[in-house]
Amino acid sequence: MNAQTIFSIGGMAICGLLVIQLTAFAGRSVQGLLHARKQFRLSQELLRARITAAKRSLVFSDLSTAAWDGFRKFRVKWKTLEANGCHSFYLVPHDGKPLPPYRPGQFLTLSIKAKANERPLVRCYSLSDSPRQDYYRISVKKAVSQDPAVPDGRVSSFLNDHVKEGDILDVKAPSGSFYLDTDSESPVVFLAGGIGVTPVLSMLNYLVETQPNRRAYFFMGARNSTECPFGKHLRQVAAEHDNVVLHTRLSAPKPGDQWDSQGRVDVALLKSVLPTLRLQYYMCGPPAFLDSLTNDLIAAGVPKQMIHSEAFGAASVKKKPKPSTPAPDDENSIVVQFARSGRIITWDPRFETLLELAEANGITIDSGCRAGNCGTCVTAIKSGSVNHEAEVDADEGSCLPCVATPDGHVILDA
Ligand SMILES: Cc1cc2nc3c(=O)[nH]c(=O)nc-3n(C[C@H](O)[C@H](O)[C@H](O)COP(=O)(O)OP(=O)(O)OC[C@H]3O[C@@H](n4cnc5c(N)ncnc54)[C@H](O)[C@@H]3O)c2cc1C
Numbered sequence: 001m002n003a004q005t006i007f008s009i010g011g012m013a014i015c016g017l018l019v020i021q022l023t024a025f026a027g028r029s030v031q032g033l034l035h036a037r038k039q040f041r042l043s044q045e046l047l048r049a050r051i052t053a054a055k056r057s058l059v060f061s062d063l064s065t066a067a068w069d070g071f072r073k074f075r076v077k078w079k080t081l082e083a084n085g086c087h088s089f090y091l092v093p094h095d096g097k098p099l100p101p102y103r104p105g106q107f108l109t110l111s112i113k114a115k116a117n118e119r120p121l122v123r124c125y126s127l128s129d130s131p132r133q134d135y136y137r138i139s140v141k142k143a144v145s146q147d148p149a150v151p152d153g154r155v156s157s158f159l160n161d162h163v164k165e166g167d168i169l170d171v172k173a174p175s176g177s178f179y180l181d182t183d184s185e186s187p188v189v190f191l192a193g194g195i196g197v198t199p200v201l202s203m204l205n206y207l208v209e210t211q212p213n214r215r216a217y218f219f220m221g222a223r224n225s226t227e228c229p230f231g232k233h234l235r236q237v238a239a240e241h242d243n244v245v246l247h248t249r250l251s252a253p254k255p256g257d258q259w260d261s262q263g264r265v266d267v268a269l270l271k272s273v274l275p276t277l278r279l280q281y282y283m284c285g286p287p288a289f290l291d292s293l294t295n296d297l298i299a300a301g302v303p304k305q306m307i308h309s310e311a312f313g314a315a316s317v318k319k320k321p322k323p324s325t326p327a328p329d330d331e332n333s334i335v336v337q338f339a340r341s342g343r344i345i346t347w348d349p350r351f352e353t354l355l356e357l358a359e360a361n362g363i364t365i366d367s368g369c370r371a372g373n374c375g376t377c378v379t380a381i382k383s384g385s386v387n388h389e390a391e392v393d394a395d396e397g398s399c400l401p402c403v404a405t406p407d408g409h410v411i412l413d414a
């Protein structure tokens with residue numbers, strides 16, 4: 001073996017060693033790179049989870065103590081058109097102090113003096129955006145009467161037609177028991193009829209911001225796109241979030257409308273879109289919409305406790321006055337005395353509540369939500385007792401006539 005051969009073999013050996021070292025180094029680098037990428041992904045997920053948790057605790061921390069008593073002044077920061085005769089109002093506290101959080105689905109109670117010489121009118125409006133720290137948003141549809149003999153809704157007309165940016169409104173703290181179960185991650189179905197979209201939109205916005213893995217099916221029913229508030233926003237949310245399925249159904253679409261199917265939102269539609277009917281439902285819309293969907297879902301085997309709903313009852317539509325029945329001889333009859341009005345009326349079980357009985361007999365009791373939530377109708381009981389339809393937040397010795405029936409003879413301070 002000559003010197004040149006030895007030199008070549010040595011050179012090849014050194015090159016081989018170098019290649020082995022370089023390969024090992026490259027392998028380690030690739031491994032390191034992959035590891036770093038995985039770590040980065042994990043830390044991103046962790047960060048996201050921490051932000052979500054922080055957002056949630058920010059939203060729901062100290063819910064009860066953060067609210068205020070009675071009415072507080074709010075300024076209309078922005079007023080925007082959402083659909084035909086429907087505006088959103090972005091409200092900020094006039095005192096500049098922090099804005100308490102609320103649960104997605106809850107509502108505000110407003111006291112509105114639409115005419116100088118009239119008493120203020122109390123109405124409830126759902127918060128239509130996810131809880132935030134900078135404003136509350138409500139969205140109000142003008143209640144337009146189809147009958148020329150019947151006036152349009154007073155508060156909704158006043159808000160839509162007269163209230164402008166910079167105006168001050170009297171607002172009660174968020175309340176209501178119709179809200180999304182935010183501790184659950186199970187799939188959820190939102191059903192909205194017309195302006196009933198507001199509370200479920202708040203729930204959907206919250207869900208996409210803080211529960212990106214929770215599946216949501218959103219069904220929106222309206223007459224046509226001009227009557228469909230937030231249609232564009234809903235389509236954008238569905239396009240941007242894989243966990244959201246949106247179905248819009250219009251009953252009378254106009255040329256150029258964007259919609260998925262025609263007709264009314266019903267169980268047949270739900271069956272065609274949902275993987276199963278056994279899901280949690282949150283629905284809001286006109287009473288007929290809620291009644292038919294609830295009955296049909298129950299008939300299809302969905303347990304009642306999986307169906308959560310809220311109706312936007314017309315605040316001032318009173319039951320037709322009936323002549324009050326004269327005090328009966330029947331000893332089983334229940335007598336309701338309205339002390340301030342000096343009226344004694346026999347309870348008629350065809351009325352659903354004491355508020356209806358009072359209104360039908362011309363006795364004025366202020367009301368807002370008519371669902372036992374806002375406290376506007378609270379009335380002292382001078383003697384006797386009442387049954388409340390559900391658990392309510394009324395002091396001992398008082399009742400909420402909008403959800404109460406007499407439990408024997410009763411005297412109310414009304
Ligand atoms: C919890 C809750 C949340 C709500 N959230 C929203 C919301 O987010 N957005 C929203 O737009 N609404 C919402 N509402 C409904 C809202 O509170 C009001 O009921 C609605 O705005 C109508 O009030 P109004 O003062 O305009 O109408 P009112 O003056 O109370 O009249 C109600 C209706 O009765 C008709 N009417 C008036 N006088 C008569 C008469 N003599 N005979 C027959 N009919 C008559 C009117 O034309 C009108 O259609 C909600 C209600 C509740 C309970």
Ligand code: FES
Pocket residue numbers: 366367368369370371372373374375376377378400401402403
């Ligand atoms: S009207 Fe709201 S509690 Fe009775």
